[in-house]
Amino acid sequence: MVLLAAVVAAPVLAVAIAAMEPRWEVWRHLVETRLAGLAWNTVRLLAGVAVGAGVLGVSLGWLVAVHRFPARGFFEWALVLPLAMPAYVYGFVMIALFDFTGPVQSWMRASFGAGAGLPDIRSYWGVVLTMSLVFYPYVYLLSRSAFAERGVVLVEAAKSLGQSPRTAFWRLALPLARPALASGLALALMETLADVGTVSIFSYDTFSTAVYRVWFGMLDRTAASQIALALIAFAALLVTVERWARRRAAHTVSDARRTRRIESSQGKQWLAMAICAAVLGVAFVLPASMLVVWSVRAFRAGSVASTYPALVGNTLLVAVAAAALTVSAALLLAYTARQVRSRRLRALTAVALLGYAIPGSVVAVGVLLVLSHADGLAGAIMGSPPAFLITSSVAALLFAYMVRFVAAAYYPVQAGLARISPAVDESARALGATPRRILREVHVPMLRGSLVAAAILVVVEVLKELPATMLIRPFGFETLAVEVWERTNDAMWVEAAPPSLAIVVLGALLVGWLTRAGARQKALP
Amino acid sequence: MSTRQPNLRLSLVFAAAVLSVAACESAPESQVVTVYSSRSHYGAESVFVAFTKATGIAVEFFDGNNSEVLERLKAEGERTNADLLLTVDAGNLWNAAQQGLLQPIQSAVLTANIPAHLRDPENQWFAVATRARTIMYNPARVNPSELSTYEQLGDPKWKGRLCLRTSSAVYNQSLLASLISIHGEEATERIVRGWVANEPIYINGDTQILEAVAAGRCDVAITNHYYLARLLAKNPQLSVAPFWADQQGAGVHVNISGGGVTRHARNRDNAIRLLEYLSTPEAQALLASSSFEFPANPSVPPHEILARFGGFRPQSVGVAAAGAFQAAAVRLADRAGYR
Numbered sequence: 001m002v003l004l005a006a007v008v009a010a011p012v013l014a015v016a017i018a019a020m021e022p023r024w025e026v027w028r029h030l031v032e033t034r035l036a037g038l039a040w041n042t043v044r045l046l047a048g049v050a051v052g053a054g055v056l057g058v059s060l061g062w063l064v065a066v067h068r069f070p071a072r073g074f075f076e077w078a079l080v081l082p083l084a085m086p087a088y089v090y091g092f093v094m095i096a097l098f099d100f101t102g103p104v105q106s107w108m109r110a111s112f113g114a115g116a117g118l119p120d121i122r123s124y125w126g127v128v129l130t131m132s133l134v135f136y137p138y139v140y141l142l143s144r145s146a147f148a149e150r151g152v153v154l155v156e157a158a159k160s161l162g163q164s165p166r167t168a169f170w171r172l173a174l175p176l177a178r179p180a181l182a183s184g185l186a187l188a189l190m191e192t193l194a195d196v197g198t199v200s201i202f203s204y205d206t207f208s209t210a211v212y213r214v215w216f217g218m219l220d221r222t223a224a225s226q227i228a229l230a231l232i233a234f235a236a237l238l239v240t241v242e243r244w245a246r247r248r249a250a251h252t253v254s255d256a257r258r259t260r261r262i263e264s265s266q267g268k269q270w271l272a273m274a275i276c277a278a279v280l281g282v283a284f285v286l287p288a289s290m291l292v293v294w295s296v297r298a299f300r301a302g303s304v305a306s307t308y309p310a311l312v313g314n315t316l317l318v319a320v321a322a323a324a325l326t327v328s329a330a331l332l333l334a335y336t337a338r339q340v341r342s343r344r345l346r347a348l349t350a351v352a353l354l355g356y357a358i359p360g361s362v363v364a365v366g367v368l369l370v371l372s373h374a375d376g377l378a379g380a381i382m383g384s385p386p387a388f389l390i391t392s393s394v395a396a397l398l399f400a401y402m403v404r405f406v407a408a409a410y411y412p413v414q415a416g417l418a419r420i421s422p423a424v425d426e427s428a429r430a431l432g433a434t435p436r437r438i439l440r441e442v443h444v445p446m447l448r449g450s451l452v453a454a455a456i457l458v459v460v461e462v463l464k465e466l467p468a469t470m471l472i473r474p475f476g477f478e479t480l481a482v483e484v485w486e487r488t489n490d491a492m493w494v495e496a497a498p499p500s501l502a503i504v505v506l507g508a509l510l511v512g513w514l515t516r517a518g519a520r521q522k523a524l525p
Numbered sequence: 526m527s528t529r530q531p532n533l534r535l536s537l538v539f540a541a542a543v544l545s546v547a548a549c550e551s552a553p554e555s556q557v558v559t560v561y562s563s564r565s566h567y568g569a570e571s572v573f574v575a576f577t578k579a580t581g582i583a584v585e586f587f588d589g590n591n592s593e594v595l596e597r598l599k600a601e602g603e604r605t606n607a608d609l610l611l612t613v614d615a616g617n618l619w620n621a622a623q624q625g626l627l628q629p630i631q632s633a634v635l636t637a638n639i640p641a642h643l644r645d646p647e648n649q650w651f652a653v654a655t656r657a658r659t660i661m662y663n664p665a666r667v668n669p670s671e672l673s674t675y676e677q678l679g680d681p682k683w684k685g686r687l688c689l690r691t692s693s694a695v696y697n698q699s700l701l702a703s704l705i706s707i708h709g710e711e712a713t714e715r716i717v718r719g720w721v722a723n724e725p726i727y728i729n730g731d732t733q734i735l736e737a738v739a740a741g742r743c744d745v746a747i748t749n750h751y752y753l754a755r756l757l758a759k760n761p762q763l764s765v766a767p768f769w770a771d772q773q774g775a776g777v778h779v780n781i782s783g784g785g786v787t788r789h790a791r792n793r794d795n796a797i798r799l800l801e802y803l804s805t806p807e808a809q810a811l812l813a814s815s816s817f818e819f820p821a822n823p824s825v826p827p828h829e830i831l832a833r834f835g836g837f838r839p840q841s842v843g844v845a846a847a848g849a850f851q852a853a854a855v856r857l858a859d860r861a862g863y864r
Contacts, residue, residue: 033859100742101733114741122728203691203727205864213693216592217855219620361593368600470593486588 005348011366019225026223052132057139065147068261069269075276077515084507086464088197133283139184146180182245190357235357294497319462322401330409356407360467409454416450558795608796611784619848627785638804650785654818679719688743692858702850717861754817769837779839
C-alpha cells in the first residue's frame with residue numbers, strides 16, 4: 001500500500017524535485033513586481049468562492065433537507081446539476097451574455113441610452129460569481145446529506161425546548177455539519193486553486209496563471225515548478241484546515257429515523273421554491289439553454305465536426321477507465337489508512353491527495369517526468385529503447401487523471417468508511433477474516449453507494465478536464481474538452497457550443513442519476 | 526440469451542470506438558507526414574487536402590497550443606512522431622530552434638519563395654504567412670490624424686479609451702520584444718508605462734477587443750490585422766479600422782506563422798516537401814484566402830479585404846529578433862505593471 005501511495009504521489013514529488021534548483025533571480029523579480037498582487041488575488045478569490053459556494057451550498061442544503069415545499073424532490077437532485085458544467089464553459093457563456101458587447105448590455109444601451117450598463121463582468125466579482133455558482137454543489141451535496149441525517153430531529157428537539165428552527169440551524173445543525181461543510185469547501189477551493197481556464201477567460205491573474213507565465217513567457221520551467229510548489233503549499237494548508245475542522249467529529253450515524261420534514265407557511269414554502277429555482281436557473285438552465293441555442297445555430301451552419309461520435313466515444317472511454325482506476329486506488333488508500341496507523345503512509349497519502357489542487361498542466365509535467373524515467377529504466381532493463389512510448393499512451397493519460405482526481409474519489413470513500421462502525425471490523429476480525437476478505441465481503445457491499453458516487457465524480461471531472469489531456473493524450477486522440485478548447489481559442493462560441501453541450505449533457509445525466517439514486521435510498525416522507 | 530443482447534451491442538460500440546481510434550494511427554509509413562501544429566486547423570485544412578491530392582502524402586495532425594506542443598516535442602525527444610512543427614509567432618519558432626528541436630534544411634524552393642527576413646538565418650524555420658500587430662480604432666469616434674505610434678497610445682487623451690490584451694498573450698510579448706530590440710529596454714518600458722497609466726481595459730482575445738471597439742467600450746486598441754479582416758468578412762459595416770503604427774518611425778510590428786522540420790523527423794523528405802508546397806503560389810493563395818494573413822511569398826497578392834487596408838512599412842528588425850527578447854519583455858511588463 002505504501003507503494004500505491006508512492007506511485008500516486010510520485011508526479012507531485014517529481015515536480016517538487018524539479019523545483020529544487022534555486023532561481024533566486026526570478027523570485028527577486030517576482031517579489032519586486034507581481035508576487036504580492038498574485039498572492040492577494042489568489043487569497044481573495046479563495047475567500048470569495050468559500051463564502052459564495054459556502055453560503056449557497058449550506059443554505060440550499062438546509063432548505064432541501066429539512067423543509068417541505070413544492071417541487072422539493074426535483075430540486076433535491078437538480079441543484080447538483082451545475083457540477084456537470086465545466087467552469088470555463090460557464091465562464092465563456094457569462095462573458096458572451098453579460099459583457100459590454102453581449103446581448104444584455106447592448107439591449108440596455110439601446111433601450112436606456114448609451115450610459116446604461118452593468119458592472120464589468122471581467123472583474124473579481126465576475127470570477128467569484130462564476131466559480132461560486134459552478135462549485136457550490138460540492139458543499140451542497142455534503143451538507144445536504146449531513147442535514148438529512150439529523151436536521152429534522154434537531155429542529156424538533158429545539159422546538160420542544162421552545163427554540164426556533166433558526167436557532168436549531170445556527171446552534172446545532174451547522175456545528176454538527178462542520179465536517180461535511182469542511183470537506184465540501186476543501187473540494188471547491190482545490191478546484192478554484194487548480195483552475196487556469198476560467199481565470200484566463202476573465203483576465204484574472206492567480207498563482208496558477210503565473211505558473212504558465214513563467215513557464216512559457218520567461219521560459220523557465222524550474223521557476224514555474226517553484227510557483228507550482230507555492231500552489232501545492234496552499235493546497236496543503238487547505239487540507240490541514242479541513243482535517244482540523246473534522247477533528248473529533250463523530251461520523252457514525254445514529255439511526256436515521258423516518259421523520260417528517262418541517263412544514264412552514266405557504267408564503268415561506270413558495271419563497272424556498274423561488275430561491276432554489278433562481279439558483280438553478282442562473283447556474284444551469286441559463287447557460288445550458290445558451291449552449292442549446294448556439295448548438296442549433298452551429299448545426300444549421302454545418303460547422304459541427306464529423307468526428308463527433310468518435311469524440312464522444314473517446315471521452316467516455318477514458319472517463320470510465322479513469323474512474324475505475326481512481327476509485328480502486330482511493331478505496332485501497334482509504335481502507336489502509338483505516339486499518340494501519342503508519343505515519344509514512346499517512347504522509348504519502350496526504351501528498352497524493354494534493355493532485356486535486358494542482359493545475360492539470362503541472363500534474364501532466366510531473367507525470368511526464370516520472371514516466372520518462374520509467375521509460376528509460378525499462379529501456380535499460382530490456383537493453384533497448386522500449387518499442388512503444390509509455391509517455392504518450394492512454395495508460396499515461398489514465399495515470400495523470402488518477403493523480404489529479406484521486407482526492408475527488410478519496411473523500412466520499414473515506415466518508416463512507418467512516419460511517420461503518422469500527423465494531424463491524426472488529427467482529428469480522430474476531431471471526432477470523434483477513435483484512436482483504438473484510439474489504440471484499442463486508443466493506444465493499446456496504447460502501448456501494450459511496451463507491452458509485454466517487455466513480456461518478458471522477459467521470460464528471462475527467463469529462464471536463466483539459467490541460468493534462470492536451471499534454472499527454474496519445475497522438476491524434478481527441479476528446480470533447482479538447483474540441484471545446486480548439487473552438488474557444490478564437491472566441492468561436494457558436495462552434496464551441498456542441499462539444500460543450502455534449503460534456504454538460506453526459507455529466508448531467510450521470511450527476512442526476514447518482515443523486516436521484518442516492519435520494520431514493522434514504523427518502524423521507 | 527435475449528437479456529445479453531444489449532450488452533453485446535454495447536461492447537460492439539465500444540470496440541468500434543477503440544478501432545476508430547486505432548485506425549487513425551495506421552496509415553502506411555512512407556506516404557505520411559506528421560505535423561505538430563498550433564495553428565488552428567479549421568482555416569487551413571483545404572491547403573493540406575490539396576497537398577495530399579498533389580503528392581499522395583497523407584498529412585496527420587496533432588494540435589495543441591504553442592507551448593504545449595513544444596513541451597511535448599521536448600518530452601518525446603528522439604522518439605517523437607512529429608516530422609514538421611507548424612506554429613504561430615516567431616518567438617515560438619526561435620524557441621524551438623534554441624532548444625534543439627528543429628534541424629536546418631537546404632531547399633532552393635524555400636530560399637526562392639520566402640524572403641530572407643522571413644526565415645531563420647540558419648534555415649531551421651521558414652515563414653508561411655505574416656501578420657501585423659497594429660493600432661485599431663473606431664472611425665466614428667477617432668480621427669486617424671490623432672494616431673501615430675505605439676508609444677502615442679500612452680498619451681493622456683486615451684485615458685480610459687484603450688483596450689489591450691494582457692502581457693501573458695504571446696503576441697504582446699513579441700510586440701514588446703521587437704520594441705526592445707529597436708528602442709532598448711528603457712525606452713520600451715517608458716512606452717508600456719504610458720499605456721498602463723491610461724488604465725487600459727484588459728480583454729483576453731483579439732476578436733473580443735475588436736467587438737468592444739466597435740461597440741464603443743473603448744476607442745483604440747492593439748490587435749492582429751487578420752482578426753479585423755475575419756470580422757469584416759462577416760460584417761463589412763463593422764465600425765473598426767486599422768491604423769498602421771510607427772510609419773514615420775520604426776514601422777509596424779510584423780510576426781509570422783511558419784514551420785520547421787523536427788530534429789528527429791522520420792519522414793524528413795515528406796516534411797520538406799510539405800513546407801516547400803506551402804510556399805508555392807498555389808498554396809499561398811489558398812492559405813491567404815482562409816486565414817486572412819499576408820502571404821509570405823511576395824509574388825502572391827493578399828486577400829482583397831487586406832488590399833483595402835492599404836500598404837504599410839514593417840519594422841526592419843528580422844522576425845528572429847523577437848524570440849531573443851521574449852523573457853525580457855515579460856519582465857518588463859511585470860515592472861511596468863502591465864497585466
